[in-house]
Amino acid sequence: MLRQIIVCSLVILSAFYGAEAQNCPRIVTRAQWGARAANTAQLPIRPAPFAVMHHTAGSACATEAACATQMRNIQNFHMNTNGWADIGYNFCVGNDGNAYEGRGWGRQGAHAPPYNNQSVGICIFGTFTSALPSAAALNASRLLITCGVSLGHLRPAYWVIGHRQASATECPGTALFNDIRNWPRFNANPSPV
Numbered sequence: 001m002l003r004q005i006i007v008c009s010l011v012i013l014s015a016f017y018g019a020e021a022q023n024c025p026r027i028v029t030r031a032q033w034g035a036r037a038a039n040t041a042q043l044p045i046r047p048a049p050f051a052v053m054h055h056t057a058g059s060a061c062a063t064e065a066a067c068a069t070q071m072r073n074i075q076n077f078h079m080n081t082n083g084w085a086d087i088g089y090n091f092c093v094g095n096d097g098n099a100y101e102g103r104g105w106g107r108q109g110a111h112a113p114p115y116n117n118q119s120v121g122i123c124i125f126g127t128f129t130s131a132l133p134s135a136a137a138l139n140a141s142r143l144l145i146t147c148g149v150s151l152g153h154l155r156p157a158y159w160v161i162g163h164r165q166a167s168a169t170e171c172p173g174t175a176l177f178n179d180i181r182n183w184p185r186f187n188a189n190p191s192p193v
């Protein structure tokens, strides 16, 4: 009897969580990469209408240990040097195909004014002016966006843009930007809602 209840509960649990798991990349939590504690504001405009893509303009990383180190370094730089409340991005993605939780879903980031209060800011570790991220990183980035829609953090009719469409910057790199232009729901002429 007890065994039947346990088996039945497991079936219900996997049915419940199955759809979510299929639509999301693996997300390395703040605790897993060793984030400092931080207090950030809730996104005032939500679900977010925009996903804004960035590169870090630093080096790429292809292992969880190396990407976790970069998350800690970027968080320290954004908090200590820029004086921000936390790492600026909502998520970063590595060439290992993992997504690393920055401010996370539903929080206001510091990455692409005037879209900070209405977007999910996603960076890919590396410099993508002439080279592309790994296929795993591109896949995980695109999955993270549709995952956000499935979880109700991005509008179903969301738009994807590159940071350079928000302000004068090379980010997310010309090679990556040219790839993003072919992603579903790319907006060539965006304006904040």
Ligand SMILES: *[C@@H]1O[C@H](CO)[C@@H](O)[C@H](O)[C@H]1NC(C)=O
Pocket: 024, 025, 026, 097, 135, 136, 139, 140, 143
């Ligand atoms: C994309 O990522 C998902 C989740 O990690 C994985 O199941 C899938 O195989 C990947 N697809 C490609 C083409 O890499």
Ligand SMILES: *[C@@H]1O[C@H](CO)[C@@H](O)[C@H](O)[C@H]1NC(C)=O
Pocket: 044, 045, 114, 115, 117, 192
């Ligand atoms: C969002 O940010 C824009 C640009 O900074 C600003 O004009 C707008 O009032 C903000 N909206 C909300 C709801 O905070």
Ligand SMILES: [Zn+2]
Pocket: 053, 054, 055, 111, 163, 169, 171, 172
């Ligand atoms: Zn950027």
